[in-house]
Amino acid sequence: MYISVAASGANATISAVAGSRHVASPAPGKPRHSVIKTEKQRRESAVEKTSFPTGGLTLKHYIQQSLELITASDGGGPPRWFSPLECGARMKDSPLLLYLPGLIGVGLGLILQHERLGKIFDIWCLHIPIRDRTSFTDLVKQVEDTVRSEYSGKPNRPIYLVGESFGGCLALAVAALNNDIDLKLILANPATSFTKSQLQLQTLLPSSIMFPHRLNSSFLDVLNLLSGTTSKMVATTMRKQLSLEQVIGEISQDTCTFLSPYLSVLSDVLTVKMLVWKLRMVKSAAAFANSRLHAVKAEALILISGQDHLLPSREEGERLSQLLPKCDIRIFNDCGHTLFLEEGINLVSILVGASFYRRGKCLDYVSDYLPPSPSEFQKVYEPLRWIEVATNPVMLSTMESGKIVRNLAGIPSEGPVLFVGYHMMLGLELIPLVSRIWMERNILLRGIAHPLMFTKLKEGNLPDLSAFDTFRVMGAVPVSAPNLYKLFSSKSHVLLYPGGMREALHRKGEEYKLFWPEEAEFVKMAARFGAKIIPFGSVGEDDIGQLLLDYDDLRSIPYLKAAMEDLTNETVKLRSDAGGEVSNQEIHLPIILPKVPGRFYFFFGKPIETEGRRQELKNKEKCDMLYLEVKKDVEKCIGYLQEKRKNDPYRNILARLAYQAVHGFDSEIPTFPL
Template identity: 60%
Template sequence: MASNALSLLPSCCRSPSIFRHEPTSSSPLLSTRSKLARTTRLAISTDQTPVFTTSTATALSESDKTKTKTEEEHLALEDDVGDDQASEERASLNQFFEQAKGLLRSDDQYGQYGTGTPRWFSPLDCGSGTPSNHDSPLLLFLPGIDGTGLGLVRHHQKLGKIFEVSCLHIPPKDRTPFTDLVKLVGRTIRSEHDASPDRPIYLVGESLGACLALSVAALNPDIDLELILANPATSFSKSPLQAVLPLLQFMPDSPNLSLPHILSTITGAMVASLEKGVGGLPLPQTVGKLSRDIIEPSISNLSVLADILPRETLLWKLQMISTASTYANSRLHAVKAHTVIVSSGRDPLLPSQEEGQRLKSLLATCQVRTFEDCGHFLFLEDAFDLLTVIKNVGIYRRSKERDFVSDYIPPSPSEVKGIMEKNRLVNIIMSPVMLSTLADGKMVRGFAGIPTEGPVLYVGYHMLLGFEIVPLVTQLFEQKNVHLRGIAHPMMFLKTKNGSLPELTLYDDFRLMGAVPVSGKNFFKLLSTKSHVLLYPGGVREALHRKGEAYKLFWPERSEFVRMAARFGAKIVPFGAVGEDDIGDLLLDYEDQMKIPFLRKSIEDLTAEAAKVRSTVDGEIGNQAMHLPGIVPKFPGRFYYKFGKPIETAGRKQELRDKEKAHELYLEVKSEVEKSLAYLQKKRESDPYRNLAARLQYQAIHGFASEVPSFDLD
C-alpha cells in the first residue's frame, strides 16, 4: 500500500483565505484564484511575515507544474464531483516526493536548504475550487511527522472542488515549539472567522496534526470548526516509537542517517537489548517491519526522505509529538467542535483503533470510522477516500447550519459502484421483480413507466425494517439512472453521545445517496430542485409493525404531501412492495416485548431518545415506539414491486389548495398503494421462481446476471 512506502511521512495542508495570495502564475503549488484579492502572506510562528513571492514559486520543481484550470473548464458541481476520470486522478507516490522536493527548494529563499518558518500554501492541483468558490468552506490541513503538508496529495483534486484548501508546511530544520504552532493555527482560524463568521472551518490533521487540531479547537470553542482526525497521536504514550527517543539521543549525528537508516539500526539495537533481558521495549519484529516498510518501497527516494526527516529532525519531531500528546489530552474536555476520527486497523505506530474509541467517549460530539485494512498513513492509502468519508458522515456544509439539499454532494460513479457491489448479493438473492405502469395504464416489466424528469414523488408501503429500500434505490439508479432521495427518520443523522440508538455508521450509504431528515422544509427544497423523492407516510409505525399487520398501511389522515406536490407540479407515483413474510417470521413484536420488563425499559429509553416526528398525531399512528422486532429468518423468498400509473398534479395547484380536493387525491394515492399490495400478494402465488432454490437453479443455467422470470402479467 502507499502508506507503507511513507511509513513515517504523514500530512499535508494549504493556505487559508486569511493569507490572500496575489495570483502567482509560475507557481506549481500555489492556487491562482482571482478571488484572493487581498495581499496574501505566509503564516509563520514568529513576528516576521515574509511574502510568498514569485521567486519562491520558480524555486519549485519544474516537473510538478500543471495547468491552472479556468472557470470555463469547470463543470457544474454535481457533474464535477461525480467525475471519476481525469478530474479525480490521484497523485502517485513519486509525485509526493517530487512535490516535497519542490517545497524544500522553496525554503531556500529563507536561508539554507530545508530551513524557513512554518507557512501555508495552496496546492495547485486543488484547482480553482467550484465556480462559486467564495461560498466554499475552508479546509486547513495540519501535517504529521513529515511536516511537508503534502499528506493529502491523493485527495487534492476532489477536495479542491468543494473546499478552499490550505496546507501547513513545516520545513525540516524548523524548530518551532508545539505551543507556537497552536498559536499560529489559532491566529489563522481567528482571522478567517472574523472575516467570514458564517463560514465553517475544517481542520484535517493526522497524528501530530490531529493533536494540533484538538488543541486549537479546545482554545477556540466559539469558532465554528469541524475536525477530521486520522490516527491521532494522543495515544503516543503507547506507541512503539517511544523506544526510539532514547536511542536517537545517543546516536551519532551524521547527514547520512535518515529515517530508514535509523530504524534499521534501531532494530538491531532492540534485538540486542531484548537478548540481554531489557524489558519495556516493543517487539523487534514491530520495528523491523517499520524499517522494511519504509526502505523497500522507497529506495529511489531515500535522498528525499533524508532531507525530510534527518536524524536531528526526527528526534525533534518525536519529542514534539510527545509534548503534543500530553498537551492535547489535557484539553480534551474543552473541545466542543464536532469531530470525526478515522482510524486504521493495521497501524504499526499507534493503537489507533482503541484510541478512536477512547476519544469518542471523551469528546462532546464525535464519530469514528475504522478502516481495517489500512496502515498508519491513512490519507496515502489507495483504499481510503477522504471526500467519501465526508459524504458518509454528512458533515459538509457552507454555513453554520447544514442545508441537506443545497449542501448535498452527489455520489461519484465509483461511490455508486461501491454501493452497488456491496448490495449485489442482496439483489441476487432476492431477485426483485419490478413492475411499472405506463401513462395509458398498461403494466410492464421494469421501469419504463417511471418518469425520467422530476420532480417526482414516490409514495409507498414501508416493509418491516424497511427491507424494500436497498433493491428499490439501487435498481432504480442502475437501470433508470434515477437518483432517489429518501425522506428519513432523524435518527439516521443524529445520535446522542451515550445513547442506545443504532450507530450512525449503519446509515452511511443512505446519507451518501442523499437521504434527508423528515421535515417540511427539506421536502419543499427537494421538490423545488426537481428531485425524485421517496416518501413513506406510514413511517416508523409501519416499518415496525406488529404481528398480523403485514401489508397494512398506517397513514395519518393528513394530505400535506399532496398539496406540496401540486405546488411544484410533481408527478406522484404510488407503489407497493411485498416479500417481508418470505424472508422471516415476526416472533417478538412490540406487544410481546412490552410484557418483558427489561425489554420494556429498553423500548422506553430508545423512544425517549429518538426524535419525535409525529408528536401532534394521536392514537396508534402517532405511536412510533422505537424497538427492534424479534425475527426468525426463513429460506428467502422474493421481493415484488409494483409502481402505479403516475398521477399528474401539474396545473392543479389552485384546485388542490382545497382541503377536500387534496384529501380526495390523498385517498386515491393510498388506494393505489393498497391495490398494488393486493395484486402482488395474489400474483406471486403463481411465480414458479418465488423460491430461492428455483431461482438459483435458473441462474446456474442462464448466468447470475440474467433476469429471472416471474408470473404472467394480466
C-alpha cells in the first residue's frame, strides 16, 4: 500500500482537519490509496489522511506500514503531520491528540490503537523523515505553532500530547513553554532519562571506529532493539505453546519475513552518521526538557514499562511524578520499551481508568465516560472471575406482575433505573453483581462511589488511585447530587448504596443491618426523572468470612486508632453534618477470617414506579413514606434470601464442585426451589 503524506514547513502552522473524503482512482495494477484533505486551510500547511487496514491490526501491519512510510518519505523533506483514515469517525467535540514519536520518527507508534482512539480523538501523528535534520528546538517550535493555532480555534477543548520516548521530551518542552494552553500530557517511557540509558554514544561508538557509509550488523541490532519487534514476536510465539524447536523456527521465520525487510530499508536510508546525529538530538532533547520541568503545569499521565531495556523508565517515572505538580503514573510490569505496540495495551481503557479523558475544560464523569467494549470488559473481568466461580451467585428478580423468576428478566431494559441495596462487607458483592447484569442483560451499572476512588487530599497510606482503575473503567462516579442528576438525565442504570462506607465496614453482629441516612436523599431526584427504583438484597458475606477485628476492636488499639484517623484525613469526608451512625465514615480495614466459600444470593424486588409522581413526592411526608418503603423492601429481600438459602443443597462449594464433576463444569448449578 502506498502512503501519501502531505509536507508542511518546519515552522508552519498546521491547519485543522475538517472534512470531506476523496478517494483516488489508481491506475490499473497500482495500489489504491485514500486521502482526506482539509476543506479550509488557514496557512500553507496541511494534515493528510492516510489509509491503513482496519480491524485486527497487528505488529506485522506496523512493520509493513512503516516500510511504506519510510520509503515514501525517503526523499527527505521537513517533518509533517498525517492522520490515519481509520481515525475519521469520531465523536462530536472530540479533543485533538498530537502523537509525537520516538527516535526513528515514523509516527505509527499508535497504529494498534488507531481504531479505538479515532472514535474519541481528532488524531494527528508527527512524521519525521529518516533523512531530516530538523533540530530539536525547531521541532518544538513546529509542535508549539500547531498547538497554538488549534487552541485559538477551539479554546474550550483540551489538546493531548502523546509523547513516546523521544516524543516525551518534545511534549514536556512544548508544555513548559505553553502554560496558558489546556494541555494534557501522556508520556510513555519518556527519554528524559537518556543520560542514564544504554544508548549512550560512548557505548555504541568506540572512539576508534570510523563511520561506514551504511549500518553494520551491530547497529542493526540497535535498531532491532529500538523497534521492539523481536521481543514482541518472541512473546507472541511463546503464547502458542509450541515446542522449543517450533518456537525458534517461528521466531526465525517471522524475523526473516517481517523484521529483516524493515531493518534492511532502515540500513539503506539511515547511515551511522545519521543515527549518531539522532542520538545526540535525543540527548539534547532530554537536557532541554529536564531543565524546564519546573515550568510544566499541565496534567500528565506517565506510562511506564517494567521491562524497558533501553531506558531506566521505572526510576524515571517515579522521579517525574515527584517533580510534576499534576501527575499520575501507571506501570505495566511485563511490557517493553515500545509500550503501544504491546499486545493487550489499550490506551482508551488506560485513560478511562485514570479519569484522564475529557472533552471540555473540566472532567465530567458522566458525559466524558466511555463504556468498555466487550473485549475491554473481558480484560477487566477475567482476573476477578475467580470470585464468581467461588461464590456461584444465585440471581432472582421480580416481574412487574410480582412473579419471582430465577434470572434477571425483571430488570427494566430502559433507564433511568435506580438500584438501591445493601452493601456487604468490603463491597464483596459488587463484582458478581455488575458482571452478571452486564453479561446477561447487556446493562452497565453506573455505581455511585466514595471519593477516595477518585482523589486524594494528600499522600499517605491509602491505596494508590491506580488500584481503583477497574471501578472507573466500569463506570463508577463520585457520589454527588450533580452526578446523580446527570446519570438520570442520560437514562442510565444507577447503583446506589445509601448505607455507604458505614454499611460496608460494619461491626460484629451487624451483618445485613441497614445504616441509611434519615433524609430521603434519592427519592426526589428519582421522581424528577421518573426513574424506576429497584430495591434489592444480597446475602452471603457470612458464608465466605468471619469478622475477627472490627472498627471498635481496632480503635481500642492506640496505634491503629491514630492510623485510621490519618487514613480518613487523606480523602474527602462524606456526611460529616449528618446525624446517627451513618455519619461515622472513618476508613479502616477490618480483619476477616476466610471460610470454605459458601454462595452469594441476590434478589431484585419489584420495580417501584416514580413516573408521574414528581409533584406528589415534593411533599416531604409522602417522600419520606416512599423512602421507608424502599428501605423496607430491601430488608424484605434480605430476609427472603436468608430464609430460602437454608434449603439450598449446593450452598457449600464442595457440593457445587461435586455437582459440576458429574454434570460438567459449565453446567448451571441448581439452588433452592422458589
